[in-house]
Amino acid sequence: MWRYRNFIKGSEAELKWLNQLAKRGWLLKQVRGSRYDFVATTDHYRLFTEYVPVDVDTTVGTSQLFKVLAIVTLKKPVIQVVYSGTTAPELQSTPVDTTTDDQLRLKVAIGLRERWLNLANIWTLSWVVALTLIIMLLVALQAPPWTYSIGPWIWLLGTLWELLKAHQVHRQVRQLRLRARDNDGAWQPTMHVFLRHMPTTPDLKAVADLGVWSFVGEDHKGTYWYDLRTPASVDEIKQALRPLVPPEAQINVMSWLGLWPL
Amino acid sequence: MATELYQRLIDKYEPLTEAAFLTLVSVCEPISSAEIPAKIASLTNGQLQLGLGTLYTNLHMMTRDYLITERVDADETHTYEITGSGTAVLAAERDRLALLNQIMKNVRL
Numbered sequence: 001m002w003r004y005r006n007f008i009k010g011s012e013a014e015l016k017w018l019n020q021l022a023k024r025g026w027l028l029k030q031v032r033g034s035r036y037d038f039v040a041t042t043d044h045y046r047l048f049t050e051y052v053p054v055d056v057d058t059t060v061g062t063s064q065l066f067k068v069l070a071i072v073t074l075k076k077p078v079i080q081v082v083y084s085g086t087t088a089p090e091l092q093s094t095p096v097d098t099t100t101d102d103q104l105r106l107k108v109a110i111g112l113r114e115r116w117l118n119l120a121n122i123w124t125l126s127w128v129v130a131l132t133l134i135i136m137l138l139v140a141l142q143a144p145p146w147t148y149s150i151g152p153w154i155w156l157l158g159t160l161w162e163l164l165k166a167h168q169v170h171r172q173v174r175q176l177r178l179r180a181r182d183n184d185g186a187w188q189p190t191m192h193v194f195l196r197h198m199p200t201t202p203d204l205k206a207v208a209d210l211g212v213w214s215f216v217g218e219d220h221k222g223t224y225w226y227d228l229r230t231p232a233s234v235d236e237i238k239q240a241l242r243p244l245v246p247p248e249a250q251i252n253v254m255s256w257l258g259l260w261p262l
Numbered sequence: 263m264a265t266e267l268y269q270r271l272i273d274k275y276e277p278l279t280e281a282a283f284l285t286l287v288s289v290c291e292p293i294s295s296a297e298i299p300a301k302i303a304s305l306t307n308g309q310l311q312l313g314l315g316t317l318y319t320n321l322h323m324m325t326r327d328y329l330i331t332e333r334v335d336a337d338e339t340h341t342y343e344i345t346g347s348g349t350a351v352l353a354a355e356r357d358r359l360a361l362l363n364q365i366m367k368n369v370r371l
Contacts, residue, residue, distance in 0.1 A: 048313045048314070048315075050313045050314070050315025050316055050319075051315065052315040052318060052319050053319060053322070055322070056315075056318050056319050056322040057318070057322070058314075058315065058318050065299040065300060065303070065311070066299055066313075066314040068314060080315075082314060082315035082318075084313065084314040084315065090303065090308045091303075091311055094308060094309065094310065094311050095309075095310060095311070096310075096311045096312065096313050097280055097281045097284075097310065097311070097312050097313060097316055
């Protein structure tokens with residue numbers, strides 16, 4: 001038996017699904033991309049998924065308790081996902097220490113999202129070329145008008161399907177970012193921070209961890225303008241800055257939309 | 263020289279993760295990779311176990327840092343054994359756990 005599933009490799013959802021199938025008598029045999037191959041089994045397996053560095057030899061010998069079922073090497077990030085299983089009765093409920101941290105899951109999820117977006121791009125570019133050729137052919141054949149709409153519909157459906165898949169992964173990426181507290185590379189609103197009536201250049205080292213600061217400009221009246229990429233709210237930014245500036249200084253923060261000072 | 267190396271490894275590994283601790287304890291005597299999960303089950307009375315990938319990763323990392331030696335026989339059996347530096351790391355962990363244990367003895371729960 002085989003199944004296609006758009007799982008993040010090594011994710012909890014994937015492991016839960018594999019264990020459900022194992023309970024129904026289908027043991028994982030091989031993983032190739034999104035395709036999972038299974039073999040029928042009468043044994044009761046408990047499965048595990050783990051991330052292992054690529055330089056680790058995962059074939060150093062079969063264990064009395066565990067069996068390596070499948071190994072997938074990912075390109076982004078470069079890591080192996082090891083699928084193992086056990087039939088040992090004592091291990092069916094025993095806590096098993098496995099390396100499945102959210103940081104790695106996040107990287108794997110981002111890699112999968114990029115893959116779907118790249119596929120959507122390739123699909124669109126291929127259809128631009130294909131549609132040009134198809135239209136030239138249809139004109140030459142003097143085909144009826146309705147035939148011209150077939151190609152764009154196929155392109156649209158294919159693109160929507162790929163974007164839907166990318167969106168499904170993106171939702172999991174957002175959840176993993178919250179769990180791993182990792183916003184590296186993520187879109188964050190850019191707040192425009194104005195410090196007015198400053199006697200000297202402000203020292204912002206103490207608030208560096210608020211986000212990514214970039215100096216935009218200053219004027220002769222003591223106004224300093226910074227852009228700050230941050231998940232923090234306007235109030236949080238103001239509260240963090242207040243102890244660092246003199247009492248007469250004014251702090252204005254414009255929202256990332258840049259429409260009004262909040 | 264050896265003391266400096268031991269200290270560097272202790273600084274790197276201390277405090278040991280549960281997985282690293284169980285891996286290191288299980289290779290105190292020469293043991294083949296296939297037998298390690300059973301050894302861990304025996305050490306923990308079947309209450310804890312390491313995933314195969316986690317075990318491989320720890321064995322690889324510790325072999326690279328020379329906490330463990332690896333011998334590959336003609337029949338492709340991989341046998342692991344703790345080294346002097348591995349013993350030093352384990353002794354440091356023993357002392358750390360003894361201190362924590364002593365603290366816990368005085369805590370009323």
